[in-house]
Amino acid sequence: MKLLQGKTVLITGGSTGIGRAAAIGAARHGADVAINYVSSDDKAHSCIAEIEALGQRGLAVKGDVALPETASDFVSRAVEAFGRVDVMVSNAGICPFHSFLDMPVETVERTFRVNLHGAYFMVQAAANQMVKQGSGGAIVAVSSISALVGGEFQTHYTPTKAGVHSLMQSAAIALGKHGIRCNSVLPGTILTEINKDDLADAEKRRYMEERTPLGRLGQPEDLAGPIVFLASDMAAYVTGAALLVDGGMFVNLQ
Numbered sequence: 706m707k708l709l710q711g712k713t714v715l716i717t718g719g720s721t722g723i724g725r726a727a728a729i730g731a732a733r734h735g736a737d738v739a740i741n742y743v744s745s746d747d748k749a750h751s752c753i754a755e756i757e758a759l760g761q762r763g764l765a766v767k768g769d770v771a772l773p774e775t776a777s778d779f780v781s782r783a784v785e786a787f788g789r790v791d792v793m794v795s796n797a798g799i800c801p802f803h804s805f806l807d808m809p810v811e812t813v814e815r816t817f818r819v820n821l822h823g824a825y826f827m828v829q830a831a832a833n834q835m836v837k838q839g840s841g842g843a844i845v846a847v848s849s850i851s852a853l854v855g856g857e858f859q860t861h862y863t864p865t866k867a868g869v870h871s872l873m874q875s876a877a878i879a880l881g882k883h884g885i886r887c888n889s890v891l892p893g894t895i896l897t898e899i900n901k902d903d904l905a906d907a908e909k910r911r912y913m914e915e916r917t918p919l920g921r922l923g924q925p926e927d928l929a930g931p932i933v934f935l936a937s938d939m940a941a942y943v944t945g946a947a948l949l950v951d952g953g954m955f956v957n958l959q
């Protein structure tokens with residue numbers, strides 16, 4: 706069964722990692738998919754090629770989510786190409802690991818702007834388009850297990866993920882009357898570019914694996930199903946919810 710047949714799905718940071726897996730997952734479920742990306746044209750184009758190979762339409766729009774105008778541009782380019790927006794997946798994020806006491810101001814500001822301001826403006830732009838269309842919609846934000854727990858080298862990052870989780874709760878209230886559902890996924894540790902250097906430390910990686918009851922770290926594709934589900938009508942009565950997708954890592958205290 707195809708869960709997103711005929712829908713238009715927008716995904717930020719869609720050329721790599723979790724965003725890319727969600728883009729391909731959405732296309733597999735019958736959606737046309739627009740991705741926002743910021744750096745590699747090649748990766749964005751190869752993602753679109755994969756979407757098109759699945760028989761769906763794809764569009765790549767370059768832009769830095771930290772800038773509010775990127776959000777309105779992304780939404781209007783997607784509407785121009787596909788006519789509407791049914792789903793927004795706010796996924797783009799950075800996590801430049803750094804110690805707390807000497808954290809550079811610019812690292813804090815950039816992380817806040819990309820992860821939190823970026824999500825805010827994208828969600829707002831998509832919601833305005835959905836309200837104009839008058840037939841509801843679904844917003845899924847990629848928060849993190851880090852919305853619930855801290856990290857010594859993530860003092861600038863974990864508040865953004867708690868913020869994204871909170872944004873989905875408030876947006877669910879603000880947008881419920883328009884039939885727009887807002888939910889977040891909270892990935893655990895997923896093997897992507899964002900943590901490649903951090904997990905190059907074999908001891909740290911082993912610790913993370915051993916903390917995970919399912920016995921392995923996540924792959925980007927582990928997020929595709931939960932994101933597609935929350936975006937789909939299967940989750941028609943789910944809003945303001947947060948879904949941990951962490952192999953059980955969070956509950957494993959001892």
Ligand SMILES: NC(=O)C1=CN([C@@H]2O[C@H](COP(=O)(O)OP(=O)(O)OC[C@H]3O[C@@H](n4cnc5c(N)ncnc54)[C@H](O)[C@@H]3O)[C@@H](O)[C@H]2O)C=CC1
Binds near residue numbers: 720896
């Ligand atoms: N990998 C993990 O263990 C976890 C990741 N997450 C979140 O998942 C999301 C996706 O990250 P991953 O797929 O893991 O890593 P990734 O590095 O592959 O993906 C992040 C994407 O965001 C894009 N991006 C970064 N800054 C941007 C900007 N200013 N404008 C537009 N796009 C930008 C990157 O180019 C990249 O495509 C992030 O929000 C991250 O915080 C959450 C929990 C765990």
Ligand SMILES: C[C@H](O)[C@@H]1OC(=O)[C@H](O)[C@@H]1O
Binds near residue numbers: 800851856893899
């Ligand atoms: C980048 C981290 O490895 C990753 O991102 C998060 O949100 C969690 O803290 C994960 O471990």
